[in-house]
Amino acid sequence: MRAALFAYALAVNRLSVFRRKFRLRNTFYPRILLPFACFLAWSSASWSASPQQNAPEPAPKVSRVEPPNWWVGLTPEVMLLLSGHDLEATRVSCNLPTLRVSRTQATAGGNYLFVWLKIGADTRPGTAVCRITAPKGTTSFELPLAARLPTLGKFQGLSQDDVIYLIMPDRFANGDPTNDDPAEAPGSHDRAKPRAYHGGDLRGIQNHLPYLKELGVTTLWLTPIVKNGAAQNYHGYGAVDLYTVDPHLGSLKDYQDLVAAAHKAGMKIFFDAVPNHVGPRHPWVLNPPLPDWFHGTLQHHLDSYSPLKDTFYGKPGGQTIANDPFEALIDPHATAAMKQNLTEGWLFGVLPDMNTENRAVEEYLLQNSIWWAEVSGLDGYRADTFPYVGRKFWAYWHAGLRRIYPNLTTIGEVFHADPSVTSFFVGGVRRYDGIDSGLSTVFDFPMFFTVRDVLLRNAPAGRIADVLRHDSLYPRPDFLVPFFANHDVARFASAEGSSATKLKLAFGLTLTLRGIPEIYYGDEIGMPGGGDPDNRRDFPGGWLGDSNDAFTKSGRMRDQQEIFSYAQELLRIRREHSALRGGQLWHLSSDETAYVFLRESEEERVAMAFNNADRARELRIPLNGTPIQKAADVTVLLGAAKAELAGSELRVSMPPQSLAIFLMN
Numbered sequence: 001m002r003a004a005l006f007a008y009a010l011a012v013n014r015l016s017v018f019r020r021k022f023r024l025r026n027t028f029y030p031r032i033l034l035p036f037a038c039f040l041a042w043s044s045a046s047w048s049a050s051p052q053q054n055a056p057e058p059a060p061k062v063s064r065v066e067p068p069n070w071w072v073g074l075t076p077e078v079m080l081l082l083s084g085h086d087l088e089a090t091r092v093s094c095n096l097p098t099l100r101v102s103r104t105q106a107t108a109g110g111n112y113l114f115v116w117l118k119i120g121a122d123t124r125p126g127t128a129v130c131r132i133t134a135p136k137g138t139t140s141f142e143l144p145l146a147a148r149l150p151t152l153g154k155f156q157g158l159s160q161d162d163v164i165y166l167i168m169p170d171r172f173a174n175g176d177p178t179n180d181d182p183a184e185a186p187g188s189h190d191r192a193k194p195r196a197y198h199g200g201d202l203r204g205i206q207n208h209l210p211y212l213k214e215l216g217v218t219t220l221w222l223t224p225i226v227k228n229g230a231a232q233n234y235h236g237y238g239a240v241d242l243y244t245v246d247p248h249l250g251s252l253k254d255y256q257d258l259v260a261a262a263h264k265a266g267m268k269i270f271f272d273a274v275p276n277h278v279g280p281r282h283p284w285v286l287n288p289p290l291p292d293w294f295h296g297t298l299q300h301h302l303d304s305y306s307p308l309k310d311t312f313y314g315k316p317g318g319q320t321i322a323n324d325p326f327e328a329l330i331d332p333h334a335t336a337a338m339k340q341n342l343t344e345g346w347l348f349g350v351l352p353d354m355n356t357e358n359r360a361v362e363e364y365l366l367q368n369s370i371w372w373a374e375v376s377g378l379d380g381y382r383a384d385t386f387p388y389v390g391r392k393f394w395a396y397w398h399a400g401l402r403r404i405y406p407n408l409t410t411i412g413e414v415f416h417a418d419p420s421v422t423s424f425f426v427g428g429v430r431r432y433d434g435i436d437s438g439l440s441t442v443f444d445f446p447m448f449f450t451v452r453d454v455l456l457r458n459a460p461a462g463r464i465a466d467v468l469r470h471d472s473l474y475p476r477p478d479f480l481v482p483f484f485a486n487h488d489v490a491r492f493a494s495a496e497g498s499s500a501t502k503l504k505l506a507f508g509l510t511l512t513l514r515g516i517p518e519i520y521y522g523d524e525i526g527m528p529g530g531g532d533p534d535n536r537r538d539f540p541g542g543w544l545g546d547s548n549d550a551f552t553k554s555g556r557m558r559d560q561q562e563i564f565s566y567a568q569e570l571l572r573i574r575r576e577h578s579a580l581r582g583g584q585l586w587h588l589s590s591d592e593t594a595y596v597f598l599r600e601s602e603e604e605r606v607a608m609a610f611n612n613a614d615r616a617r618e619l620r621i622p623l624n625g626t627p628i629q630k631a632a633d634v635t636v637l638l639g640a641a642k643a644e645l646a647g648s649e650l651r652v653s654m655p656p657q658s659l660a661i662f663l664m665n
Contacts, residue, residue, distance in 0.1 A: 058085065058086055058136060059086065059136055059137040059138075059139065060084065060085070060086040060087055060110075060132060060134040060136055060137055060138065060139040061084045061085055061086065061087075061139055062082050062083070062084040062087070062113075062132070062139055062140070062141040063083050063084045063085075064082070064083040064084070065080060065081075065082055065141050065142075065143060066080065066081045066082075066083075066242075066243055066364075067080070067243060067367055067368070067371045068144075068243055069143065069144040069145070069146060070119070070143065070144075070145055070146075070371075071145065071146050071147070071148050071374055072119065072123050072124065072125055072145050072146065072147055072148070073121075073147075073148055074148060074370070074374060074404065075119070075370070075404075076118060076119060076121075077102070077116060077117065077118045077119065078116075078117050078119065078367065079114060079115070079116050079117075079360070079363045079364065079367060080114070080115040080116075080117060080143065081112060081113075081114055081289060081364060082112065082113040082114075082115060082132075082141060083111065083112055083283075084111065084112075084113075084139075085110060085111055086110045086134055086135075086136045086137075087106055087110045087111070087112065087113035087132065087134060087139075088106040088110045088113075088134050088135055088136075089104050089106055089113055089115075089132045089133065089134050090133050090134060090135065091132075091133040092104050092113075092115055092130055092131070092132050092133070093130065093131055094117070094128045094129065094130040094131075094143075095128065095129045095130070095131075096123065096126065096128050098119070098120030098122055098123040098124075099117055099118070099119060099120065099123065099128055099130075100117070100118045100120070101115060101116065101117055101118075101130070102116045102117070102118050103116050104116070107289055107290055108287060108288070108289060108290075110134070111287060112289040113132070114289075114360060115130070117130075117143070119145070123145065125145055125146050125147040126144075126145055127142050127143070127144045127145070128142065128143045128144075128145055129141075129142055130142075130143065148374070149377075151377075153263050153377075154263070154377035154378075154379070155373060155377065155378070155379060155405040155407055155408050156268055156379045156380075156407060157379060157380055157407040157408050157409035157440075158219065158268070158379075158380060158409040158411075158440075158479070158516055159516075160478060160479075160516060160581045160582035161218065161575075161581050161582075162218045162219045162268065162516050163216065163217045163218050163219065163511070163516070163517050163518075163519065163571060163574070164217070164218075164219045164220075164221050164270070164481065164516065164517065164518040164519070165212060165215075165217035165219065165220055165221070165518070165519050165521060166221045166223075166486055166487065166518055166519065166520045166521060167205060167220055167221070167222050167223070167521045168200070168222075168223045168234075168235065168236075168487055168521065168536055169200050169201060169202060169204070169205060169222055169223065169225060169236075169249050170197055170198055170199070170200040170201070170234040170235075170236075170248060170249065171198055171200050171234070171521075171536050171537065171538050171539065171542075172200045172204055172205055172208070172521055172538075172539050172542055173200055173201075173204030173205060173207060173208050173539060173541075173542030173543070173551075174198075174199040174200055174201060174204050174542055174543045174544070175201055175202070175203030175204030175205070175206065175207045176201050176203045176204070176250060176254075177199065177544075179201055179247060179248060179249070179250055180197070180199040180248070182247035182248060184247060185197075185231065185247065185248065187231065188231040188248070189248070191538065191543070194533040194534065194536075195232040195234070195533050196231060196232065196234065197231070197234045197248045198234065198538055198543075199248075199543065200249075200538070200539075200542060201248065201249045201250045201254070202225070202245070202249050202250040202254040202255055202257075202258050203250055203254055203257075203258075204542060205220070205222070205258055206254075206257060206258045206261050206262075208542075208551055209261055209262060209265050209267065210265075211551045212267070213265055213266075213267070214568070215524060215564070215567065215568055215571065216567075216568055216571030216572060216574075216575060217267075217519060217571070218266070218267055218268060219267065219268040219269070219270060219379070219380075220262060220267060220268070220269050220270065221270040221272065221382050221411075221518070222269070222270070222271070222272060223235060223236045223237070223272050223487060224236030224237055224239065224272045224274055224384075225245050225246060225249050225255060225271075225272075226239045226241060226242050226243075226244065226245065226246060227239065227240055227241035227244040227245065227246045227247065228240060228246055228279055229279045229280075229281030229282065230279065230281060233279060234248070234536075235487070235533075235536070236272065237274060237279075237351075237384070238278075238279030238280065238281065238351070239274065239278045239279050239282060240278070240279050240281050240282045240283070241282075242278070242368050243368065243371065252375065255376055256375070256376050256377075259376045259377050259378055260377070263377065268379035268380070269376075269378050269379055270378065270379060270380045270381065270382050270409075270411070271369075271372055271373075271376075271378045271380075271381050271382070272381075272382045272384060273369055273381045273382065273383055273384065274384040274385070275354060275356060275365045275369075275383075275384075275389055275393070275397070276347065276351075276353065276354060276384060276385040276388045276389045277346070277347050277351035277352055277353050277354060277385070277388075278351070278352055278354065279351065279352075280298075280350055280351065280352060282352065284352070285298055285352050286298070289360070290358065290360060290361075292355050292358055293354070293355060293358065293360075293361060294352050294353055294354060294355055295344035295345070295346075295353040295354075295355050296344070296346065296353070298352070301345070301346045301349075301352075301353070302340065302341050302344055302345035302346065302353075303341060303345045303346060303348075303349040304341060304342060304345030304346060304347045304348065304349070304353070304388060305325075305341055305342075305345065306324075306325040306326075306327075306328055306338075306341065306342055307337070307338060307341055308325065308327070308328055308338060310325075313327055322417065322449065323415050323416045323417050323445065323449070324387070324415045324416060326342065326387045326414065326416050326421050327418075327421060328342070329342060329343075329387050329421075329424070330420070330421055330424040330431075332432040332433075342387065342388060343387075343388060343389070343390055345388075347385065347388065353388075354389075356389055356390050356392075356393035357390060357392070357393070362393055362396055362397075365393075365397065366396065366397050366400040366401070369381065369397065369401060370400065370401065370404060373401070373404075373405055373408070374404075379408070379409070380408055380409035380410060380411070380440075381401075381408070381409075381410045381411070382410075382411050382413070383410055383411065383412045383413065383439065384413055385413060386412035386413050386414050386425055386439070386442070387414055387425060391425075391431075391433060391435045391437050392435060394437040394438060394439060395435050395436060395437055395438050397438070398410065398427065398437065398438025398439065399438060402438070409440045409441070410438075410439050410440045410441075411439075411440065411441055411442065411443060411481055412425055412426070412437075412439045412441070412442045412443070413442075413443055414442050414443070414445060415445055415488075416445055416446070417445060417446050417449040417450075418446060419446045419467060419470035419471075419473055419474075420470065420473060422442050422444070422445055422446060423442075423470070423473035423474050425437055425439060425442060426439050426440075426441060426442055426474055426475060426476075427439040427440065427475075428475035428476065429475055440476075440479060441474075441476060441479040441480055441481060441516075442480065442481070443480075443481045443483060443486075443518065444467075444480040444481055444482040444483065444515060446467045446470070447464070447467050447480075447482045447513070448482070448483055448484060450463050450464055450466075450467050451464070451482075451484050451506060451509055451510070452484065452492075452495070454612060455497075455498075455502045455505055455506055455612065456495050456496065456497035456498060456502065457497060458497075458612070460591070460592045460593075461590065461591065461592060461593050461594055461595040461610065461612050462590040462591055462592065462595065464509070464513075464590070464595050464610075465587050465590040465595060465597075468513075468514075468585065468587070471514070477514060477515070478514050478515060478582060479515065479516060480514070480515040480516070481515055481516050481517070481518050482509075482510050482513050482514075482515045482517050482518070483510060483517065483518040483519070483520070484506040484507075484509075484510050484523075485506075485519075485520040485523050486518070486520050487520065487532075487535065487536060488532065489531075489535065490529065490530050490531050490534075490535055491520075491522075491523070491527060491528055491529035491530070491534075491535045492506055492523060493523070493526045493527060493528050493529075494528040494529055494530055494534075494535075500526060500559060500562065500563065501657050502657070503523070503526055503563060504563065504566050504659070505610070505612070505657065505658075505659055507519075507523075507563075507566060507567050507570055508570060508608075508610070508638075508659035509610060509659065511567075511570045511571065511574050511580075512570075512574070512580055512599070512608045512659075512661065513585070513597075514585045514599075519567070521539060522537070522539055523563075523567075524563060524564050524567040524568075525540075525550045525556060525560035525561075525563055525564050526559060526560060526563040527539070527540075539551075541555055548560075550564075569638065570638065573637055573638055573661060577604060577606055577637075577663070578601045578602075578603050578604065579599040579600055579601040579603070579604045579605060579606040580599050580606055582601060583599035583600045583601035583604075583605075583606070584599070584600045584601075585597055585598070585599055586598040586599075586600060586626065586627060588607065588621050588626060588650075589619060589621045593611060593612045593613035593617070594609070594610060594611050594612065594613070594617060594619060594654070595610045596608065596609045596610070596619060596621055596652070598626065598627060598628060598664075600627045604663065604664075605627055605628050605631070605663075605664040606637070606661060606662065606663055606664065607628065607634075607650070607661070607662045607664055608659065608660070608661055608662075609639075609641060609643075609652050609654055609659070609660045609662070610658075610659045611641075611654035611655070611656065611657065611658050611659075612657060613656055613657070614656050614657060615656050616653065616654060616655055616656055617653075617654045617656075618651070618652070618653055618654075619650075619651070619652040619653075619654060620649050620650075620651055621649060621650040621651075621652065622648060622649060623645075623648050623649060623650055624648050628650070628664045629648065631645060631650075631664040631665065632645070632665055633645070633664075633665040634650070634662050634663070634664060634665070635662065635663040635665060636660065636661070636662055637661040637662065637663050638659075638660060638661040639658055639659055639660030639661060640655050640658060640660070641653060641654045641655065641658060641660035643660070643662050
């Protein structure tokens, strides 16, 4: 106290000298005196006390362990990433004799410690307590080791019977209003703001599983559920913690409950994995575990664009690019410099790009995916921004997952209109680089672009057959995922040239072509929406007080019910006819405005006739040399078209802008 009073008096004296020297007016003197004097008093007191009150030497501390737990018998070793301070370990040992620390690596001045822990085959479930000895003292951390739960009914993967339904959890249904505005994210919830959190959550999805079952979908793909860092990151792609459920969406138990409830209802859950990047607010960005944890740094990094102009491959210049330019990635003649921005650049110049060539990063991301699978029992992964990640990583990641979960399905996002590009990234074959990516399948972006061009811009209907012509490029074309909308493009119902009739045709084509179709939430009721974020509106009825509850038939408006009934009927027909799920696809006829095709299984043959013209058409389809040349009868399963067999012809009378389904007996 005496030191502080002395310092205050000294400060007053110094300020008086300062005032006279610079001829400050008296009105300035009181305003600056008190804060300046208090600062000097505090500083002087601190200085005077320092010789007598030395601060204690900081002791090592572990503030976080990743992964937070593991399972006995899952893997022979686990790499732990410890966060804290002063973790320059000279020795790490654990209390269980069946655990052995094979090596350690302290990084970032002791803020991180990597620990490779071997788990003996005879290790029993329990909590391992591991002691760290460091130059500044000792500390410890715990790692719970659990027994694996039964795997029956989990990790199922996709089959041709499935139909995927894409949900953005924040925009689907609010099942728990108490998590709308979490303590760690105050002010982030506001339904009036398109880019704020709106309150949808995991419990809301679980509450509406009966609706999804009634519609006829079988598999739910949720956009990322991990913790994000900004008030605008409702979409989930700006992760700040890869081991925690975002508090806006609920808890880990909520996710586990959702997966269990979906499995009980005969449905599957897909997790959206994003190994390409994290969010700009992730703690790693300012303090990475390793100097090369990312490609580049916050201050110096590449942008994720292709350095090649369209004219490089002979395309017209000056046109709007509708898809990502991945051509160089599949070109065996392209130099490394032509590809580097795409695989090492920060997405949009903002999202920090993980250095998946670093072995520790590689192991961290694989373990994270194993952890989410094991902790929840999920059935597959949607792999975000697939081409932006090096192919060696994907081969390593898939091999690690499949050793434990052989049936797990992975679907890659390759946002490109050319099948020669999208097919390159699918696994099952080694490409020119000698690498098999291991990827199960991709979303059928070429068909997405084509269906939209045909329906909205009157492109020739024969372009559908042209996309299908490239199916020979894929090891399993029957596993492709056709779709006509997702969370990254404008809603089909709001696109220029759209109508309720066109939307029905989009459903009709997507649900009858080969592959495992995907539907974007809300399209089954014709939800409108322009570009991001307008294409991510709240599902009507998901919030208490919504005037329109589209989750119930009585709550749906007439136009919503019309689309819903049509999509539901298509899904029912697909479910009841094996040919529409896994049958071989055959072209029967194709021209400017019509496309007729057949799906054939061992049990049956089903024909589809699509007329995109704004007038009725009479189609004459020769049957000689086709699988239905001996058909004796035609039964209409869907649509107002009329069909008859006349000798060796199938004659179809098609209303304008219509699709019909026929069972060929």
